[in-house]
Amino acid sequence: MSFLEVLYFIVPSAIFYAAPLILVALGGVFSERSGVVNIGLEGLMVIGAFVGILFNLLFADQFGGLTPWLALIAAMVAALLLSLVHAVASISFRADQVVSGVAINLLAIALALYLVKRIFDKGQTDFITERFQRYDSFGLSDIPFIGPRLFSNVPDFSDIPIIGPMFFSQVYMTSVFAIAMAFVAWFVIYKTPFGLRLRSVGEHPMAADTMGINVTRMRYVAVMISGALAGIGGAIYAQTVTGDFGHATINGQGFMALAAMIFGKWHPLGAMGAALFFGLAQSLSIAGSSIPFIEDVPNVFLLILPYVLTILALAGFIGRANAPKANGKPYIKGQR
Amino acid sequence: MEYVIEMLNIRKEFGSFVANDNITLQLKKGEIHALLGENGAGKSTLMNVLFGLYQPEGGEIRVRGEKVNIANPNVANDLGIGMVHQHFMLVENFSVTENIVLGSEPTKFGVTNKKDAAKEVQALSEQYGLNVDPHAIIEDISVGMQQRVEILKTLYRGAEILIFDEPTASLTPQEIIELIQIMKRLIAEGKSIILITHKLKEIMDVSDRVTVIRKGQGVGTVTTSETNPNELASLMVGRQVEFKTEKGPASPNGEILDIKDLVVTDYRGVEKVKKLNLKVRKGEIVGIAGIDGNGQSELIEAITGLRKVKSGKVLIHGKDVTGLKPRKVTESGVGHIPQDRHKHGLVLDFPIGHNIALQTYYAQPISKSGIIDYNKINEKAAQIIKDFDVRTQGPHEPARALSGGNQQKAIIGREVDRNPELLIAALPTRGLDVGAIEFIHKRLIEQRDNGKAVLLISFELDEVMNVSDRIAVIHDGEIVDIVTPEETTEQELGLLMAGQSKNSKEQGVKKEGEDQHVE
Amino acid sequence: MSNRATNLLVPIISVLLGLLVGAIIMVVSGYSPIEGYVALWNGIFGDLYTIGETLRQITPYLLAGLAVAFAFRSGLFNIGVEGQLIVGWFAAAYVGVAVELPKIIHLPLALLAAVVAGALWGFVPGLLKAKFRVHEVIVTIMMNYIALHTTNALIRTVSGGGDRTESIFESASLRSEFFQNLTDFSRLHYGIFIALAMVAVMWFILEKTTLGFELKAVGFNQNASEYAGMNVNKNIILAMVISGAFAGLGGAMEALGTFEYVSSKGGFTGIGFDGIAVALLGMNTPLGVVFGASLFGSLKYGALNMPNEAGIPVEIVEIVIAVIIFFVASGYIIRLFLLRAANKKEAK
Amino acid sequence: GSEEDTSTENTGNGGDSGEATEESSNISVAMVTDVGGIDDKSFNQSAWEGLQKFGEENGLEEGDGGYAYLTSTSDADYTTNLNNLARRDFDVVYGIGALMQGAVEEIASQQEEQQFAIIDEVVELPNVASVMFKEQEGAFLAGVAAALMTETGKVGFVGGMEIPVIERFEAGFKAGVEAADPSVEVDSQYTGAFDKAELGKTTANRMYSGGADIVFHAAGGTGNGVFTEAKERKEADPEANIWVIGVDADQYDEGQIGDQNVTMTSVLKGVEMAVIEIAEKTQAGEFPGGETTVYGLAEDGIGLADSRGAIPEDVMTQIEDFKQQIIDGEIEVPETVE
């Protein structure tokens, strides 16, 4: 592949790879910004993936092309409900938040597989038939409803030289959605009263309490948002990548999202950047086998490349990250 | 006379412990009412009850004559009660404005309207003469400004009744003077104030009446103009207290600490200590007087090896210890009572016994070839707890559970017990009651009398004047003058600390003031 | 009620609640919980063979749990136990097949190789944390994947293109004829003693040595530790290295005891991640880890018998385990409940 | 579901079937799956279907004394499960998959009276029957099909982990392409995993973007991603010449997209047949202990799935031609890539 071809391959693949991670990492940002560590992201993704696929299989006939999107909503609700378990444990019951998160992970996969066995009588679901559409050349005309009418003659973005093939070919609406959500999250967390309160609760809950902010309620809301986002992320992953749900559908992506959140310094756009970085590293390792010079190195070096790159990036120029100060500590009124 | 607040027979229990037992406090409109009591007497608890952070087990609260139930701080806010907490309730990485408006933010289309908020803060700060920078981040501003932010928070919410819990404990003399003026201005605006402080002088200066509590029980309320510090002190402690610690003249001999042209930078690389020179001799207490932020912390950290030295030298007993690790410095005979007892002084989650062993755990007789003997630790701790009157259930109690004063006594016990040649004491009495202060001062002087050297850093002129044999005034990273307490006055020190030049006299030690220049 | 009594009661009540939830799910799904739990019981204690295998299963959990707990006590979250265990597994197996030596040299050498490999894998995140303040959670996650792919490649090389090594020489094996005869050919091996010895080692380090004192201090308050003359960076690295060493030894249990070889892995073994749950179930104390590993190992192993004997999916047990962890973590609420109950009793 | 019917009795009815082979011609059989489970759409599934078929034909019931299976949740469970079934006196206990080699070896040497079988690996013990497949021969035919069907002159191979069985697929595929049309390029890549669908998808994406139009995968769950990528491309452009060749079982269903299908064919492994054959031989008193039965094209143990018209007649004839040559021994398909 030529250099440009490599880029044309790597960038869209990276964005595609990053999309679910972005959403899940954003969920992590909300939760941890409020002071609740959420290791349970993996489990929340599992439930999202399972319910997303289940919904898709059950309702594809009724809803047709809309099904995958509606499946996201179903997945969101399911993961939100599961995240409530984490919230009750870590906020109301003052549980160690890491332990509770671990329990969520164990519970989610066990529950999902148990249900798969009960419902499908086998180890994994069938394949979905309604999928998200991929836009190989993306432009204004692809905007639903108005696009075809107003912009049918406008050339697609993907026709822009260099930039076009990189950013506007192989576009999934889910990726657009994920990136947009990163900006929405940034806006909510840094521009709205809600965001200010959320952060204050994660930094100094007692101060927030004295200012009349209901710490418990804020944290519940934050954990529920994280559940919702992780659920959507899981459902996007399952519906765009595997097309079915089984024991290995989600294996480690939740932890990668956790890493992206820390890598991105608990900042929504940072988390998005980190997820994109993972995506780049991952697709670079896949592109590697067809890039001259690199193609002859043993495969194992390509396989570990994404992980090594991440470590190098962290050590080299990202530097220290400061978690929200009260992260991981249950808030107990009156205790210093 | 009408009462704006009446707390009648308040009872507050923590488990089986009764922190407030039938305490009554009545606040008149327009008065400054002082609340006095030893460390752990229950003052903060009482105020937290008033502010809705704790629910009392008994008694009733009336606001403007009406019985109320203050279920949470929101209710207190609505009743016009605001509180400036003992430990600041500020989000460190938020701006001043964000901290002030938090919880009742002005918005525009659902978005925080930062511009309007900053303007409001600005206006408010001008109205009450509370100088703050609305856009500054809390962790970058001085403690004094943080204090003002705390006050603005209550005013922003329209508080009519303000509670100040030990507002002056961590302020410099200048800042205290400002704060007192602010309080007077607030009274003039029609507000009422409850003030908690351990400084009797302040009580005498500003308050109208004083309520004293001892060990969770009300002792009574007196009118300030009809009492005096001695009476107040004995009311709260239950015995006579000496304010000025008796000490004989110093008989210094031989140099122990010699600092030569020391330059130290902070984490941003800004020079905080600039070519500083200072000598301390055995058998004397040298006080470093200065306003917070003039390089004191960096100086101490550089001496004790906690911070890198940019240039210059630190000699102890003539031995160069510049750039050595903290342990090496400690072992060359230095004891260090750190400025921040929670950050550096203690491992709060460790038992107090472990904390007392924090400097000695690794060596004989506690440890032998890497094996630690916890029995020895506990024996040693028990002895220090006894010798230094640390009020605790024993070496096994977590350090966190001790009151500030007792935590401090434990630290001092730990450092003094090692009998260091040089004891560096940074703000050793911050936030402590008069009884505890007396005790600590006695210990410092005892060290001196045993022929050891003490380097005392304090923001309190009282303390510096009372305890030191010589006073080195620090300003902007330099020692601008060295004086003796007998020859100087608080006014003169204040001027020096503020950077005003004065013709220096030679102070027994050679050419200290050589390169002093003041802008 | 005494503190000690509640400390004991909380896990017991949690286990009961977990089993109760499992029973409810079984009833709702149309299974018989009695049959299910009898099958579980038989799967754990049914005969000498299952008892042996249960103990065998507990062995690596003990070490993985110790690894996680040890790092936690020093204020570090080691999610990389999985990777450290994998490299330890490989290293031990490699030494086991590469040479044949007298047992008295060979076995310790193989164990040592695992310790060193695991320690090395822990050293990297420790060093990065100490020198660059890089969050150990990310680095350990990445190191897991690196371990997986690297060992797979090494196995390929060592086995000449195959997917598993030869079986190790007898001289490096932890297997015990005595145990095999005793437990009807279960794979129970001497590793259980090594694991228990490591429990004692961790206890000893934390409770009896100056190193332990320092590690705990650093875990609680780095500033105060530095003030007290401790080398914070050294302690961070050391904590990760020791944690990694425990994990590596956990790998050696599989290499020299359970399997006696190492094969290419399509994914993580899961033991390292389960180690997090084991450690946390045990409140990060050495004795607690014994409890956590026993519970975890027994339930996981016994669960295999549920589809076999009662036709109930193994996932039921995983759900039970999750619920138990949930309640142990929520110990506060159980304590509160016990306290209220006790008070009521007193009132009467 | 089938699981609920499993007999809960431990002892009793199955007890005598092992010893008395002469009087009762019916034997009992059971298998241990790897972590994939009996519905992995791959060889665990085929094996179980084999056992079921054998059971039904011989009037057996599921459970002790009939036919049964146990699923493993990790590779530490293989031994336990094998042991468990052996103790329940099944006449033949199968270990399905190469990964079970160590476990079968261990248990078989402990229980010398018990008969075992292993698929995909060899265990040299008198009480173990080993079954191997010549995957390379099936992959060879897939290579021929790919080479003849490609319009771009480029085809792809996506492997899971680099282990011998997958390498046999790769070697055979490359040899087949080479034999049918040496000018066709093979783009080959291992993803290092059998369960990372996103890697399969991205790798396939790279291959299709790089001009390949047919991708053969031997990558388990990772291969799911290959199908996803192909289906998305087909959906975006129904005219596109985009194909996947599946593995192990007929993966036609995985390729369905609307009323089109991207599965060209699949390389089939006759695990089902092999499992039945061993059971039948045992029943006839000829348990092939200590032997390794190798199934290739000649034994009909390996083959290509029905292409359902995707491969036209003339190409099929050429494939048949090559197949005959392999059966006749005229072509020796390599097991490893040079």
Ligand SMILES: Nc1ncnc2c1ncn2[C@@H]1O[C@H](COP(=O)(O)OP(=O)(O)OP(=O)(O)O)[C@@H](O)[C@H]1O
């Ligand atoms: N959250 C708590 N839990 C248990 N006991 C408490 C708690 N808060 C306070 N106490 C107890 O109540 C007593 C009074 O505490 P309080 O903070 O009111 O003292 P104070 O008078 O404000 O002391 P200081 O002058 O040091 O600020 C303490 O001695 C302590 O034992």
Ligand SMILES: Nc1ncnc2c1ncn2[C@@H]1O[C@H](COP(=O)(O)OP(=O)(O)OP(=O)(O)O)[C@@H](O)[C@H]1O
């Ligand atoms: N978690 C706790 N458990 C028991 N008692 C507590 C706890 N937290 C605080 N206290 C009590 O609160 C009381 C308040 O004392 P206090 O801490 O006010 O000292 P302080 O002078 O305020 O400290 P500082 O000098 O740091 O301001 C202490 O006597 C302590 O016993």
Ligand SMILES: [Mg+2]
């Ligand atoms: Mg107080």
Ligand SMILES: [Mg+2]
């Ligand atoms: Mg105090």
